[in-house]
Amino acid sequence: MHAVLLTGHGGYEALEYRTDVAVPQPKPGEVLIRVAAAAINNTDINTRTGWYSKAVTEGSNLGGAGGFQGADDADASWSGVPLKFPRIQGADACGQIVAVGEGVTAARIGERVIVRNLLRSYVGWKPFDCWTFGSECDGGFAQYTVAPSRETFAVDCDWTDAELATIPCAWSTAENMLHRGKVGAETVLITGASGGVGSSAVQLAKLRGATVIALAGKTKADEVMALGADRVVDRKADLVKELGHDSVDVVLDLVGGSGWPQLLDVLKKGGRYVISGAIAGPLAQIDLRTLYLKDLTLFGATFQDDLVFENLVSYIEAGRIRPVVARTYPLSDIVQAQKDFLAKGHVGKLVLIPPF
Template identity: 70%
Template sequence: MTSETMAAVLLTGHGDFDVLSYRTDVPRPAPRDNEVLIQVAAAGINNTDINTRIGWYSKKVDAATEQGGASGFAQVDDADATWSGVAMQFPRIQGADVCGRIVAVGRNVDPARIGERVIVRNMLRSYVDYRPYECWTFGSEIDGGFAQFAVAPARETLAVRCDWTDAELASVPCAYSTAENMLHRAGVGAERVLITGASGGVGSAAVQLAKRRGAEVVAICAPSKADEVRGLGADRTLDRNADLVATLGRNAVDVVIDIVAGPVWPALLDLLRLGGRYACAGAIAGPITELDVRTLYLKDLTLFGCTFQEDAVFENLVRYIEAGEIRPVVAKTYPLDQIAQAQRDFLSKSHTGKLVLIPPQVTE
């Protein structure tokens, strides 16, 4: 490895762990106009990393993430197996989460920014001229954080001033912005909110962020993780295998924040009150569900699909961090070259909070 190269994990195609290639001779990127170069200190793992690797976004896949999380899927259409529905360009450096320090800047960027500790907006708007409902995903349409260095738009790279560890800050961009975006879009306030997948990265973020908004939080998780989820602020936890309608009753919640979908999905709409709101940003238990349209219109429900994020979402997260209003849970860290093991552990769902990769640190 020279000053012109770096260590990185290259995604070489859709498939099992073998498509993740750890290399130490990857060309180090250079910032272009309006970009910064970040020395990556930590990079969080998210469902989207695995979903992209296995081609789960392809409409040919109708199974839960875990069914192909290790081996991939036999039937994947490469042409639509990404967030954007456009074929992935390989090799790609994944990693939607980055915490690091700016070490160089491109033209039109103030050199005084060098040295800032930063996180990067994971849903990038600069590359699509800030058009509504359009964005590139960091680590999908552009190389991301599973490397020693990454480039990002200067205006979407935000300095954060806090006493958190690098691993804690790297837990924020994807999971917390996803959670905050659902709460933002659904207009959550001091009301009763049901959160699925509450022990994972997005779910645990949603618990904290909903409590910050004054909500009463009912969280769905495995019984073994209930104490930890209540420690994050949940007022009540329910077993993920419970009969939710029998336990809570119909029309029992104001808002559902969902990243799970799958077989339980019809019950989530039954739980909503008249005029209730449902926000979704994932379907790890399966993307194909059954909808009784009568439930939708007779109850005057509003359904929000949440990917695109308004600028305020990410900016608000920085404000919450600096005000000490939230704090992520880091379950474990791994050296970057152990990414396959980290993803195996992620798929086991035996942890609460975030798993984070640490690339080799460079001293220059």
């Protein structure tokens, strides 16, 4: 089959497009999926470059092209366990079940499905433990992939394959942040609102009745407003000056970096801060007095309760959300797709289409 192999941590040279890769076979409890589309995500690039290593202190985009020379392979994955190479990446997969392993009913063959990107089956369903699809196991950057049947969800909708492929990673990340932060009809500030996760969070926060303040570049303001944001603030603005101290109930942060302290300054007393990304930089300085004198709660959001993905499927089938696909590429053009992703000139998602 055609597939993209990640041969090690590094730059674009670590991505090898091959046409002679063996089709995987489903093991007991697994299904074989013919992949119709697979979206690009930050985690794919961060894993390739080694950004998750604690030896890296820069923003993730800085190493996008060439990788991070100081990264330590020993902790350069989500799980902190060294990756096994070659690896087929791709945290997203939309496609059709074409075969099943032992213990899975043949009635599933033909289903149009998406795969939960944070897999619990392989780690025994332990709390706060999961494998990332396309990281600890092979993922969607191929013509075929395997996944646990229990975590492969049939979806009934009229969306294109490219649209459905945007859901697993970005939308589950956004829904998980809202779930962890218990967001309701209150004021929510979302950083990185034009990206895949941020644009998803805008729509999902509105579903919960929230008033959404979105941070995005000036050139993307109209598109972010069209997603449902009540207000768009330039990502380079002084937030305290623009919004005022104690002005928002919840912050959903995907950016981190040097501007991070202002996010706590604009939170109301008793406010909640939820983070699931740090593309502007993983290190930040905190004034602990702000944290405790304002009775703030800080959440890291990676592991997902089962309800998160189930919610997304229900939203899709009820017609309550619709993703934004900025552009599609042949799977063989993965390097160009990642270059465009890192350029951040788009709103929504970039999607790869394998050959049929």
